[in-house]
Structure formats: structure tokens, C-alpha cells
Amino acid sequence: MQKAASLPLPPADAQAASDTLAARIGESIDAAGGWIGFDRYMALALYAPGLGYYSGGSAKFGRDARDGSDFITAPELSPFFARTLARQFAPLLAQGLPRLLEFGAGTGRLAADLLLGLEQEGQLPDTYAIVELSGELRARQQDTLARRAPHLVERVTWLDTLPAAFEGVIVGNEVLDAMPVQLYARNGGNWHERGVARAGVQDGGAPAFRFEDRPLAATDVPEALRAIPGDHDLVTETHAEAEGFTRAVGAMLARGAAFFIDYGFPGAEYYHPQRAGGTLMCHYRHHAHPDPFLHPGLQDITAHVNFSGIAHAAAETGLTVAGFASQARFLMNAGITDLLMALDPSDARAFLPQANAVQKLLSEAEMGELFKVIALTRGLDDSEPLAGFARGDRCHAL
Ligand SMILES: C[S@@+](CC[C@H](N)C(=O)[O-])C[C@H]1O[C@@H](n2cnc3c(N)ncnc32)[C@H](O)[C@@H]1O
Incomplete structure (x- = not known):
């Protein structure tokens, strides 16, 4: 990790x-009496209209810092990610559910490659709806789709609000980890909510920020944190927004399946007493570092996802947790290696870059184990279990 x-x-x-x-974040802190919860800070830093990281003009997704990007995601790494998802989704669409909905579609790469994959599977959805908070990303998605899948663009629509009811397949890659989290610190055996206060000014004159911990009454300490054994100092997160989002998905999904892919753990692992530093992380120009106050908006x-929280929120709305597996397991079960083997290995120039990218998706040391896939379903035909x-x-671990 970099300083x-x-x-x-x-x-x-x-x-x-x-x-x-x-300056805007500073005004919010002043208006709140000098302190805001970290979730509020994170919401402003990522989503303040026109200025937040996801709502502003940063390049965000890409291969390395030379293109001004900050990180790379699975759909950008390899088309085989989307092609494998297409193999999992095709039999579901065939159950009379010919609609797809994607949350937070990034550059539009997953949408384009999923549509192309489903076309190959002979199971094109009638519609592919995208829910995207960022106007800048929406424009980028339109551009990617027009370049990579021009004949399928007409199936794609962008939604400003969630439909009241949806029947079909829902997908979100690295969406849950981008939702604001609350921070909590246990200091000297006592729990505090860790928020944000002003810390003077930066060199250029803009406000600087620092963490400030506020003591919590025992009754206000979230249950999951109270259960962490020991009294050593630690910092961790809770995920009210991601869980509220899951309940909204549950309220909307009348029949079908929702797949969320992200880095994270079941609750017991998330709140393990040895994970004393929490999982908050920042990405800037392909460097991972722990300072959320560096260049707000850039x-x-x-934070990692607590998949037990997601599973419980889903169950509250009557969804079935139909599967939970590592990304490697899911992709292999759904046939990623068959897809790769269909390439000609003797054509090294074509084969090797694809094989390397698939290796990154599957390797335990890279994305294979840290990333998980959770599937939440309602009203599906039980005789066809999800291949992935x-x-x-690992549903039992949730
Ligand atoms: C890390 S990016 C991932 C982008 C893309 N899925 C990919 O894999 O490359 C997170 C995305 O989630 C979106 N997002 C966060 N909260 C959302 C919500 N409540 N509804 C829809 N999109 C959301 C952000 O705007 C951003 O596009």
C-alpha cells in the first residue's frame, strides 16, 4: 500500500x-454543527452532483494510470466474465423472463458483452435496462454500446428510478462496495461512531478534513459490533445503505434472480476480531491507499461487502438466497474454461492475453477468492438449480 x-x-x-x-463538504459539516457521519462524507465524495467521483468527469475505469484511470473491474479485464454470466443468465431468461436490469453499469462494457454473449446463447433479452446514478457514465455507456454492439443498442434503456415491479434478471458488478458505509471505532473498550470534521485548510486553501470519534451509548452500538469479542482497539464498518438497497431490490423483484458480484466476506469473517483495521480503501491512479480525505471527488x-447483511436484508423481503460462492467457483461452474478452450491455443497472440485475464479472474491471489457472487431469487423453477x-x-456461511 502506498503513502x-x-x-x-x-x-x-x-x-x-x-x-x-x-468547500461543499465543509459547508455540510458546518451546517451539521461541526461533524458528519462518515457515510455522509462518502456520499458527497462519490455522488455530489457534478463533483463527486462517480458523478464528475474522472476517467475511473481503465488498465493503468497512463489513461488517467484509477482501477480495473472484471468486465474491463476480460469479455469472458460477461460471456460466462451470459451462460448463467440464458436459462433464466428462457423461463419466460426476457428482461435484464443492470445497476451501476460503469463504462457499459458488461452490458455490451452480456448482450453479445446472450445473442450467442440464442437468448437475447427483449430489454436491457440500466440504472446509473452518473450522467457522465450514462454517456460513456451509450458510446461503448454503440461501438461494441451497435445492432443491439435499441434494446437498452436507462432508468432514472426503479420500476415498481420487475420480472427478469438483475446484475450489479462492484456496485454494493461503492455504497456509503458508517465507520465505527472501538477505543479503550468503548465504541464510537467515526465521523468527519474540519482540519484547517490544505496548501491551496481548500478545507482539509480529519476523523473525529463520537462516543456511542451502549444501546446505539450496532448488534454485529457488540458481538466482536475482546476489548482491543479496532475500526470497522456497517452497511445500512447497501442493505436498504437490497431491500429495495427485493421489493421490486416480482419474479427472477438478482446477481451481485463484489469483494467481501460473510459476517463472521467480516467482523472477525483480528480484522482490526476495517476494510475502507481508496483507489487513485491504480494505487490503493487508506486516506479518504485525499483529493475528494478524484x-x-x-469498503468490502458484508454478504451476511445482504442475505438477511434480501430474506426480509421474501427473496431466497439461492447461491453464494467465490467468483472463481462461480465462473468455473458456469463454464468459463470451456469458453476459453474454444479459442485456438496455438494462436498465441490471441490466446495468451485472454488466458492471462481469465487467470486474474480465477486466481486465489487476485480476484478469485476475495470476490464473491450472491444470487437472490423469487419464483424460479426449482427443478433448474443455478449452474454457477x-x-x-457457501450459503451456509452467511
Ligand atoms: C466500482 S463502479 C463499478 C462499475 C461497473 N459495474 C464495473 O464493474 O465496471 C460502481 C458503480 O456503482 C454505481 N452505483 C452506486 N450506487 C448505486 C445505486 N444505488 N444504483 C445504481 N448504481 C449505483 C456507481 O455510480 C458506479 O457506476
């Missing part, structure tokens, strides 16, 4: 936008 001081400096226009956002801020969870399902 923030050694990271590349942003260009002047980006720095100016960040300073404007910092870097990603993220045929071996290595």
Missing part, C-alpha cells in the same frame, strides 16, 4: 473541481 504523499498530483482543473467539492472510496453454484456453494 498518500507519494501519489501523483492531479491536473489543475481536476484539483479545482476537488477544491469546490471540499478518487474512489470503497453447482459446486462450492
Whole structure:
């Protein structure tokens, strides 16, 4: 992990936008009496209209820092990610559910490659709806779809609000980790909510910020945290927004399946006493570092997903947790290696880059084990279990 001081400096226009956002965050802190919860800070840093990381103009997704990007996601890494999802989704669409809905579609790469994959599977959905909070990303998605799948663009629509009811397949890759989290610190055996206060000004004159811990009454300490054994100091997160989002998905999904893919753990692992530093992480120009106050609006801020919280929120709305597996297990069960083997290995120039990318998706040391897939379903034909969870399902751990 990198020290923030050694990271590349942003260009002047980006720095100016960040300073404007910092001023806005400072005003929010003042209006709240000098302190805001970390979830509020994270919501502003990522989603403040026009200035937040996801709502502003940062490049965000890409292969390396030379293109101004900050991180790479599975759909950007390899088309075989989407092609494998298409194999899992095709039999579901065939159950009279010919609609797809994607949350937080990034560059549009997953949408384009999923549509192309489903076309190959002979199971194109009638519609592919995208729910995207960022106008800038929506434009990028339109551009990607027009380039990669021009004949399928007409099936794609963008939604500003969730439909009251949806029947079909829902997918969200790395969406839950981008939702604001609350931070909590146990200091000297006592729980505090860790929020954000002003800390003077930065060199350029924009407000600077620091963490400030406020003591919590025992009754206000979230149940999952009270159960963490020991009295050593630790910092961790809770995920009210991601769980509320899951309940909204549950209220909307009348029949079908929702798949969320993200890095995270079951609750017992998430709140393990040895995970004393929490999982909050920032990404700037392909450097991972722990300082959420660096360049507000110009870097990603993220926390791992507590999949037990997601599973419980889903169950509250009557959804079935139909599968939970590592990304490697899920992709292998759903046939990623068959797809790769269909390439000609003697054509090294074509085969090797694809094989390397698939290796990253599957390797335990990279994305294979840390990333998980959870499937939440309602009203599906039980006689056709989801292929992605045929071996290595870990629902029991949630
Ligand atoms: C890390 S990016 C992942 C983008 C893309 N899915 C990919 O894999 O490349 C997180 C995305 O989630 C979106 N997002 C966060 N909360 C959301 C919500 N409540 N509804 C829809 N999208 C959301 C963000 O706007 C952003 O596009």
C-alpha cells in the first residue's frame, strides 16, 4: 500500500473541481454543527452532483494510470466474465423472463458483452435496462454500446428510478462496495461512531478534513459490533445503505434472480476480531491507499461487502438466497474454461492475453477468492438449480 504523499498530483482543473467539492463538504459539516457521519462524507465524495467521483468527469475505469484511470473491474479485464454470466443468465431468461436490469453499469462494457454473449446463447433479452446514478457514465455507456454492439443498442434503456415491479434478471458488478458505509471505532473498550470534521485548510486553501470519534451509548452500538469479542482497539464498518438497497431490490423483484458480484466476506469473517483495521480503501491512479480525505471527488472510496447483511436484508423481503460462492467457483461452474478452450491455443497472440485475464479472474491471489457472487431469487423453477453454484456453494456461511 502506498503513502498518500507519494501519489501523483492531479491536473489543475481536476484539483479545482476537488477544491469546490471540499468547500461543499465543509459547508455540510458546518451546517451539521461541526461533524458528519462518515457515510455522509462518502456520499458527497462519490455522488455530489457534478463533483463527486462517480458523478464528475474522472476517467475511473481503465488498465493503468497512463489513461488517467484509477482501477480495473472484471468486465474491463476480460469479455469472458460477461460471456460466462451470459451462460448463467440464458436459462433464466428462457423461463419466460426476457428482461435484464443492470445497476451501476460503469463504462457499459458488461452490458455490451452480456448482450453479445446472450445473442450467442440464442437468448437475447427483449430489454436491457440500466440504472446509473452518473450522467457522465450514462454517456460513456451509450458510446461503448454503440461501438461494441451497435445492432443491439435499441434494446437498452436507462432508468432514472426503479420500476415498481420487475420480472427478469438483475446484475450489479462492484456496485454494493461503492455504497456509503458508517465507520465505527472501538477505543479503550468503548465504541464510537467515526465521523468527519474540519482540519484547517490544505496548501491551496481548500478545507482539509480529519476523523473525529463520537462516543456511542451502549444501546446505539450496532448488534454485529457488540458481538466482536475482546476489548482491543479496532475500526470497522456497517452497511445500512447497501442493505436498504437490497431491500429495495427485493421489493421490486416480482419474479427472477438478482446477481451481485463484489469483494467481501460473510459476517463472521467480516467482523472477525483480528480484522482490526476495517476494510475502507481508496483507489487513485491504480494505487490503493487508506486516506479518504485525499483529493475528494478524484478518487474512489470503497469498503468490502458484508454478504451476511445482504442475505438477511434480501430474506426480509421474501427473496431466497439461492447461491453464494467465490467468483472463481462461480465462473468455473458456469463454464468459463470451456469458453476459453474454444479459442485456438496455438494462436498465441490471441490466446495468451485472454488466458492471462481469465487467470486474474480465477486466481486465489487476485480476484478469485476475495470476490464473491450472491444470487437472490423469487419464483424460479426449482427443478433448474443455478449452474454457477453447482459446486462450492457457501450459503451456509452467511
Ligand atoms: C466500482 S463502479 C463499478 C462499475 C461497473 N459495474 C464495473 O464493474 O465496471 C460502481 C458503480 O456503482 C454505481 N452505483 C452506486 N450506487 C448505486 C445505486 N444505488 N444504483 C445504481 N448504481 C449505483 C456507481 O455510480 C458506479 O457506476
